[in-house]
Amino acid sequence: MESRYAVVHYAEIGLKGHNRGFFERMLARRIEERLQDIGPAFVERLPGRFLVRLPRPVPEAIWVERLRTVFGIAYFAPAIPAPKDLTTLTEIVLRHLPSEPVPSFCIRASRADKSFPLTSQEIERHIGAAVQRQTGWRVDLSEPAWVAYIEIATNTALVYFARHRGPGGLPVGVSGRVGLLLSGGIDSPVAGYFMLKRGCEVIPIHFHSGPFGDWAASEARAMAIVRQMRPYGMPPWLYVVPIGEPQRAIVLAAPAPYRLILYRRLMVRVAEALTRQEGGLALVTGDSLGQVASQTLESLTAIEDAATMPILRPLIGLDKVEIIDRARAIGTYELSILPGEDCCQFLMPPRVITRPSVETVREIESRVRMEELVQQALAQAMRVPVSDSTPIPVMHPERPSSA
Ligand code: ATP
Ligand code: MG
Numbered sequence: 001m002e003s004r005y006a007v008v009h010y011a012e013i014g015l016k017g018h019n020r021g022f023f024e025r026m027l028a029r030r031i032e033e034r035l036q037d038i039g040p041a042f043v044e045r046l047p048g049r050f051l052v053r054l055p056r057p058v059p060e061a062i063w064v065e066r067l068r069t070v071f072g073i074a075y076f077a078p079a080i081p082a083p084k085d086l087t088t089l090t091e092i093v094l095r096h097l098p099s100e101p102v103p104s105f106c107i108r109a110s111r112a113d114k115s116f117p118l119t120s121q122e123i124e125r126h127i128g129a130a131v132q133r134q135t136g137w138r139v140d141l142s143e144p145a146w147v148a149y150i151e152i153a154t155n156t157a158l159v160y161f162a163r164h165r166g167p168g169g170l171p172v173g174v175s176g177r178v179g180l181l182l183s184g185g186i187d188s189p190v191a192g193y194f195m196l197k198r199g200c201e202v203i204p205i206h207f208h209s210g211p212f213g214d215w216a217a218s219e220a221r222a223m224a225i226v227r228q229m230r231p232y233g234m235p236p237w238l239y240v241v242p243i244g245e246p247q248r249a250i251v252l253a254a255p256a257p258y259r260l261i262l263y264r265r266l267m268v269r270v271a272e273a274l275t276r277q278e279g280g281l282a283l284v285t286g287d288s289l290g291q292v293a294s295q296t297l298e299s300l301t302a303i304e305d306a307a308t309m310p311i312l313r314p315l316i317g318l319d320k321v322e323i324i325d326r327a328r329a330i331g332t333y334e335l336s337i338l339p340g341e342d343c344c345q346f347l348m349p350p351r352v353i354t355r356p357s358v359e360t361v362r363e364i365e366s367r368v369r370m371e372e373l374v375q376q377a378l379a380q381a382m383r384v385p386v387s388d389s390t391p392i393p394v395m396h397p398e399r400p401s402s403a
Contacts, residue, residue, distance in 0.1 A: 001096075002057040003078035006067065007151065007158050008050040011074040011168060024050075026199075027072040027171040030233065034066050046153040047112040051081065064164050069231040071197050072174075073166025077149065079158045084116060086123065090130045092159045093148045097135065104140035105131060109150040116152045123150055170199030172233035177201045178312065179275030180284045181267060182238065183342050184221040187286030187315055189229060189332040190323050194314035195284050196233045203278045204234065205271045207377075209343050210242030217340035219384070220391065227390045228331050239274050241381045243267070246373035247347045253367040257353035260294055261361055262368070263343075265306035269374045272309050274381060283307065288315045288323065298355040305358050 028043040035041035044051045067076045109123035151158040180192045182204040192202050206222035208215040226238045250262045287295045327333035
């Protein structure tokens with residue numbers, strides 16, 4: 001169905017008083033942004049739902065493609081606004097009957113306006129009887145093959161025929177800001193997705209080993225991931241921080257098994273500084289417990305020891321397959337498995353300690369001038385814009401993945 005209008009429902013659980021207005025305004029803004037290029041969209045707040053209006057009709061598939069990525073939406077449907085008049089509503093339903101006979105149908109009515117003279121059930125019976133007279137189709141209230149929905153709002157009624165699931169969650173912006181350590185691997189984009197879903201604005205921060213190794217490939221991949229996640233509410237930019245020089249200083253001073261932990265402690269400090277500067281309150285990583293050597297409780301403790309902000313790890317209890325499924329659905333999986341390393345080979349330690357003690361890590365770290373390395377990295381941090389034309393890197397299977 002082509003439509004200029006869509007009805008949008010959000011999950012209301014937990015929304016009270018002042019909170020509710022804030023939530024609704026943010027959701028309306030996110031919907032408007034998501035429709036900007038085919039808009040301007042106008043979002044009207046009806047009791048418990050929105051009516052979204054575009055300047056011209058668009059196919060149902062466009063509504064679905066757009067609104068299924070706006071967090072805070074429970075479900076939505078392209079809709080037909082109509083006067084609150086039973087005869088007109090009946091006519092609209094009869095005009096939109098499926099062209100082929102269906103085994104069963106039902107009418108589902110709801111009233112946000114309780115002053116409407118008929119109850120929901122009376123509306124359903126009246127329109128249902130008219131459909132039955134015209135088609136002879138059987139009414140099935142539990143598993144109908146076709147449904148017409150009627151909503152009676154304050155100034156208008158709405159008719160629609162297919163409900164689409166939204167992504168749930170909270171509108172981006174109601175939960176504050178977080179800095180995301182975005183590696184370009186499979187996990188951290190998914191971690192960012194979950195934070196966006198809980199209403200956080202995400203500040204993506206990518207570290208690479210520049211000026212060493214193929215840092216440009218690493219940066220291009222991180223940019224492509226941010227671009228791919230724009231529909232979910234990622235900003236049109238990311239921080240890119242070359243840390244090859246500080247990493248080399250760590251290689252010279254620290255035993256190999258401890259290097260990775262020290263790199264991570266460096267990243268945490270730099271990411272905190274950038275996050276704080278952007279008004280953020282926490283860091284987010286793609287750690288999943290036990291997945292690799294640096295994700296044991298001991299390692300996480302040794303890394304977190306360098307942080308003053310909380311480090312959130314939304315994937316901590318997920319299995320790799322669950323993370324991969326989610327990455328596929330978001331569309332970042334294909335980008336994450338492209339060849340290209342964040343860290344060039346000579347900086348990669350041959351062996352990684354799995355159960356470091358915080359005391360030992362601190363002692364080893366004291367052999368480098370960590371604060372200077374942090375400042376050196378911060379001085380090179382760049383906020384790189386990501387546009388809709390940011391290239392998606394292509395894979396060259398014939399070229400061996402460079403180090
Ligand atoms: P990912 O798939 O996100 O790379 P991973 O399973 O490969 O995760 P690690 O490489 O140990 O795990 O990294 C753990 C987390 O540390 C990542 O999820 C990410 O949040 C952060 N991280 C690691 N490397 C980088 C990097 N180069 N830039 C930004 N963040 C990083
Ligand atoms: Mg990784």
